[in-house]
Amino acid sequence: MTLVGKEYQPFVFEVEKGRIRMFAQAIGDTNPIYHDAQAAANAGYSAIPAPPTFPFTIIMEANQAFMILEELGIDKTRTMHGEQSFTYYGDICAGDTITGRQKVVDQYEKKGGALQFIVTQIQLTNQRQEHVCDLNMTIVIRNV
């Protein structure tokens, strides 16, 4: 059974500056662009920008990251997040409304089926229909 090509319903996430500040504090990034609107403006942003890996928080909050496992009825304790990529096309800033669309882009096995890999891609666009980021996520499922 191939999952490749399967698409999910779009989801929406509103980016809040308080959330960005909490995220930057939790990861220990003291760059003022994440904390101060003026510093963000001086760096060329319309508002406080989301740090590079914040898009993953968007998909976690939207309950998208491991949705496919729930759908397939796979016990999450047999799974691992194996690899993550972000491709950036534009800024994500406080005040943006982000729409995400998830699809399955690859599926393969290793070690004679003992390990199964599912790769999903989530495209993020903003309220101006600008494509801002793609996330590619590899989930590893242990079948033994």
Next chain:
Amino acid sequence: MSTVPKFAEVNVGDSIPALLGAPISRLQLALFASAACDHNPIHVDDDAAKAAKLDGVIAHGMLNMALLGSLVSGWASQKNLRYLNARFVSTATVGDQITCRGKVVAKDQANGENLVQLEITAENQRSEIVQKGSATVALP
């Protein structure tokens, strides 16, 4: 704010300044769980971690990857970041201190941009690789 490096002054083989994370604490894992909406109990609850056959709580993979993001954005500025990738090779735990390193592996021009590709790693205090990946930045 630090100055963004110039494409012409960056060479294949160059290392970028390393980023040393703070020792991972249970407080940081709790803060990250909340800020990043990652509530898997193996990151905050020792009982749940032990039930999952771990010795104790482990750090979120996305916390370590966030440090790699800070490594590259701190060097080239986030505006110039085009791509960030990490493979989750192993895990980090409470008390571990992660060092992120990057090395220039290629320079190209594409779509009117000067692109620099980096090989990036996150390693623990025993120099064991926790994450390994790549990044692309566009430099002036």
